[in-house]
Amino acid sequence: MPTINYEFLMLRPPGPKPHFLIGNMPLASRNPLAVFSKWSAEFGDIFYYRAAWIQVYFLNHPELIEAVLVRNYQNFLKDHVIRKSRWFFGEGLLTNEGESWLRQRRLSQPAFHRDRIASYARIMTGYASQMLDSWKQDETLDIHQEMMQLTLRIVVRALFNVEAEQIGPISTALNVMMRNSTGVRLLLPPATRYLPTPAMIQFRRAVRRLDETVCGIIAARRRNEIDSGDLLSMLTQARDEDGGRMTDKQLRDEVMTFLLAGHETTALTLTWTWYLLAQHPADEEKLHAELERVLAGRVPEFSDLPKLTFAEQVIKESMRLYPPAWSVARTVISEFELRGYKIPAGSNVVMSQWIMHRDPRYFPDPEEFDPSRWATERTRKLPRFAYFPFGGGPRQCIGNSFAMMEATLLLATIAQRFRLSAVSNEAVVPVPSFTLRPKTGIRMSPHVLRTEVPA
Numbered sequence: 001m002p003t004i005n006y007e008f009l010m011l012r013p014p015g016p017k018p019h020f021l022i023g024n025m026p027l028a029s030r031n032p033l034a035v036f037s038k039w040s041a042e043f044g045d046i047f048y049y050r051a052a053w054i055q056v057y058f059l060n061h062p063e064l065i066e067a068v069l070v071r072n073y074q075n076f077l078k079d080h081v082i083r084k085s086r087w088f089f090g091e092g093l094l095t096n097e098g099e100s101w102l103r104q105r106r107l108s109q110p111a112f113h114r115d116r117i118a119s120y121a122r123i124m125t126g127y128a129s130q131m132l133d134s135w136k137q138d139e140t141l142d143i144h145q146e147m148m149q150l151t152l153r154i155v156v157r158a159l160f161n162v163e164a165e166q167i168g169p170i171s172t173a174l175n176v177m178m179r180n181s182t183g184v185r186l187l188l189p190p191a192t193r194y195l196p197t198p199a200m201i202q203f204r205r206a207v208r209r210l211d212e213t214v215c216g217i218i219a220a221r222r223r224n225e226i227d228s229g230d231l232l233s234m235l236t237q238a239r240d241e242d243g244g245r246m247t248d249k250q251l252r253d254e255v256m257t258f259l260l261a262g263h264e265t266t267a268l269t270l271t272w273t274w275y276l277l278a279q280h281p282a283d284e285e286k287l288h289a290e291l292e293r294v295l296a297g298r299v300p301e302f303s304d305l306p307k308l309t310f311a312e313q314v315i316k317e318s319m320r321l322y323p324p325a326w327s328v329a330r331t332v333i334s335e336f337e338l339r340g341y342k343i344p345a346g347s348n349v350v351m352s353q354w355i356m357h358r359d360p361r362y363f364p365d366p367e368e369f370d371p372s373r374w375a376t377e378r379t380r381k382l383p384r385f386a387y388f389p390f391g392g393g394p395r396q397c398i399g400n401s402f403a404m405m406e407a408t409l410l411l412a413t414i415a416q417r418f419r420l421s422a423v424s425n426e427a428v429v430p431v432p433s434f435t436l437r438p439k440t441g442i443r444m445s446p447h448v449l450r451t452e453v454p455a
Contacts, residue, residue, distance in 0.1 A: 023050030055347035062383035069393035079329030090253030111234035121302035155262035176206035272322035323353035
């Protein structure tokens with residue numbers, strides 16, 4: 001009869017001392033990122049804590065993250081926060097699971113082929129140029145809101161082939177939804193979403209308005225099923241192996257997902273990039289020199305991307321220090337073993353880009369903004385999950401190529417014409433909600449480098 005190792009069965013990783021009943025609630029603290037960083041430094045590659053009724057195993061090593069996201073991905077569901085967001089996001093690629101997710105992924109994949117993505121380059125630079133025409137020397141801008149409006153105009157055009165008349169209601173609704181989508185709030189029981197509090201009333205109204213706008217666009221497209229060169233055309237015409245296509249609800253859910261992924265994350269990447277460049281004038285000058293050498297004053301094109309190497313390094317380094325998706329979490333389906341620890345079914349495993357991207361084992365001087373590190377041999381040979389701004393494994397972000405192209409082209413277009421400087425020395429606080437947002441925006445002032453750039 002085999003011997004049972006009872007000590008192994010009871011073993012848990014180290015972790016912070018729990019408080020009575022509630023355990024530890026880092027997301028409810030004043031500075032969750034500092035809490036996670038402190039615990040990671042103190043407890044190492046894997047630590048445990050309990051957040052109310054949820055058991056959490058936090059992973060801080062590339063091999064452990066790969067074990068979850070790649071080698072054993074079928075043993076995990078999306079975490080509690082994502083699952084409880086289905087009532088407003090629906091069951092698109094962000095929230096769906098199993099065979100239903102796989103079918104949606106296959107139907108959506110052609111919309112992100114290289115040639116289709118390349119066709120959006122002029123839309124991106126065109127809208128950026130329109131925005132820059134409205135900027136005034138030395139005025140004060142909330143650069144976060146400027147980038148949010150810009151990327152929203154781009155994604156709405158790329159998704160729907162519609163112009164500015166649809167931007168207002170979509171922008172307002174998305175801002176309300178993301179502002180109120182904190183991890184703690186989404187962990188609350190479903191009944192709380194119907195509470196008559198001002199925040200929840202505003203949230204439900206935003207979801208309803210966004211639904212009406214998106215469903216109206218889908219209905220209009222169904223009546224005229226021609227390829228308008230946008231993502232919605234691709235999605236409405238996509239067929240699976242059996243000839244089936246997406247229902248109106250599936251289209252709605254995917255559109256909601258793409259609005260978030262193609263809008264919020266790229267806007268945040270650029271927001272944090274301007275914040276970092278303003279503090280590092282030598283890197284900013286190096287970027288301007290590359291743009292002058294490659295573009296010589298003209299608007300960048302898709303074909304320029306391979307030559308904009310430093311611009312791409314700036315974007316990668318920005319996403320290292322301020323990853324828009326700051327963590328990935330999964331819920332365990334069946335008990336499994338990791339580093340000698342038993343991870344029970346129903347528990348959560350959390351993997352944080354914020355933590356891994358600042359790990360000194362993989363990034364020397366991890367707190368320093370250094371775009372040139374991406375030209376070194378050491379960084380090119382990083383372990384697979386030392387740097388993972390778009391997630392990884394089968395659930396990696398389907399729009400990662402779209403996002404990198406957009407961020408690099410917009411950076412090049414804007415930096416050619418303006419330099420941005422901070423308006424004050426006030427602290428900028430990153431808030432880890434659904435994405436990593438600056439708490440009160442970032443106020444910056446544009447300084448003209450070129451009055452116009454020829455197309």
